Amino acid sequence: MERVDIKRLAEKLNLSTSTVSRAFRGNSDINPETKARILAAAKEFNYQPNHHASNLRDKRSNTIAIIVPEIANNFFSQAIHGIERVAREKDYYTLIYLTDDDYDKEVMFVEKLYNGRVDGIIMSASGEANDHRYLKTTGNKQIPLVFFDRVYDDIDVPKVTTDDYASAFSATRHLIEAGCRKVAFLVINKSMSIGNIRMQGYKDALQDAGIPFQEQLVVDCSNDYDKNYHILTDFLVNERPDGLFTAVERLAISSYYVCHDLGINIPGDVKVVSFSSLEIASLLNPALSTITQPAYDLGTHAAEMLFKVLEGIPPQNNHIILGSKLIPRLSSAKM
Amino acid sequence: MERVDIKRLAEKLNLSTSTVSRAFRGNSDINPETKARILAAAKEFNYQPNHHASNLRDKRSNTIAIIVPEIANNFFSQAIHGIERVAREKDYYTLIYLTDDDYDKEVMFVEKLYNGRVDGIIMSASGEANDHRYLKTTGNKQIPLVFFDRVYDDIDVPKVTTDDYASAFSATRHLIEAGCRKVAFLVINKSMSIGNIRMQGYKDALQDAGIPFQEQLVVDCSNDYDKNYHILTDFLVNERPDGLFTAVERLAISSYYVCHDLGINIPGDVKVVSFSSLEIASLLNPALSTITQPAYDLGTHAAEMLFKVLEGIPPQNNHIILGSKLIPRLSSAKM
DNA sequence: TTGTATGCGTTATCAT
């Protein structure tokens, strides 16, 4: 009921607030016995130094924000797990923001964070196609930002990504080696840096194999399951590709549904490889060949970079690139 | 670079800080023109009222905490999504805590939150078997708490759960109707309220069908994949059940792996039904029969209950129970 | 409608 603050605790102990305060901070000198008394009393009365008061004084919040497009997604939930673990170790709070892939929300979130609410931001971007200048202000205001996975190339902050080009290249080559001659590339936003890079790997692998690139084999999908279902149905019926390389897990899933419904056999009629963080890819029917990104590690690295910046240590390497793993399974097996 | 606060903004505008402050609060009277001027200037200088200062004054944080066992889990990530959406609408911040199913962490998190950091907590519990008295203090300190899914029965706070008993009952009956006579129940912590309730539904469905309950068909599993693999391998080899009812998704996954490796056919040799929030259950090999909980709705309801409490509206119903859906698929098909 | 003054709870500085 009664809220106990430092003042009341001090009164109960016949001490000054400064002494009590000292008991909770590492540095200042204080008699060990006094400290013990204070800590005991604090425990008894369930006292905790008020967060807002401390942070107002210190001008820091011990809090970071994570901004991601979505959370009900294996990749992001694993990455968040990684970030949270590092933050917890540093005794930082973790605020979470979901943009639902909406660029306007992203801007709103970031601008709101100028209120001293957080010490730093870790973000996977939602609006590649849009204007990023709103972030440049961030630079001026010195609120540290780190990108992971989906980055804005024109914003010069630390970034953690995977070797998307190489992965896309090897995934495409893998399909070709499995016998595909008409490999499609399914992507959600090919103008996003990440979609673009993956497409480049795809193109180059085709060229490398002497297969001409065909624009109509690049399928621009959406975030909406129903829309994708139609897009992919049309595409598969009309183009009859013999290989699908999908830039995100969701598109592989949609492809599976469509193929099931159309009676298209995987891998007999069409082979599939996808970027995916699905842990149970091997349990799918058929087992899905994946390029698995180290989502958790992406998160921990991003967090570690951010904390380096917060600690004033300039990161030696402003762009960390982690390797992904191509795991061939039945969906892309040579028949 | 230069940090602009309310004072500086006031100086630039030749106004007092109180007037500037008023421009940002809905209530107080202020000349619309003045307000417009202030807001314009705020935009220009990128001013945002300092979060900690406001909250120190107001003794509220506009922040809620979500405490869950894990996040890389379809159920929890969907629930979090629901909570976040409601919080966002209310213009609240959302802090996230992952306990990794560790009761000690849960206690630590909650106790740390006594520092005024958040206005309320939404939690799915990690330590049913442990002592919950640490939460009773919370009651005294009036920091509102709402449970969802995994609850502590002995703590009297608003709760949102699903109809676990009925779901477990019908899942078990479903297996029996599909021809199973030796149905096992796989559970992670049967002493947890939720595991217990599900087990009761299982038992009663057996009894209802005139099948005697056998203790050795209740398999106590862990959170660890490797351990479960061994536990389940032993169990399947030794007991040869013809039906598996698994209390959590993870155990169905492990069962699939084990059955694949042992050459046990699903549903031919053993049929499987599981509580699961897996969206692609129908793409598994074989398609997994699920009891699907409305995870997202659980989240939104929990959040709405919490905000009711925060707004001083006593919830009319202290325990909301949502229905789950049994979706039979190939894994439990009658042969 | 606007301004003045005070206090929210904490901690660093300075004094004792």
Place this chain on the structure above:
DNA sequence: ATGATAACGCATACAA
């Protein structure tokens, strides 16, 4: 080793 005090930035009660 401990105490008194000022300041962090803001929002309200009260005065004008």
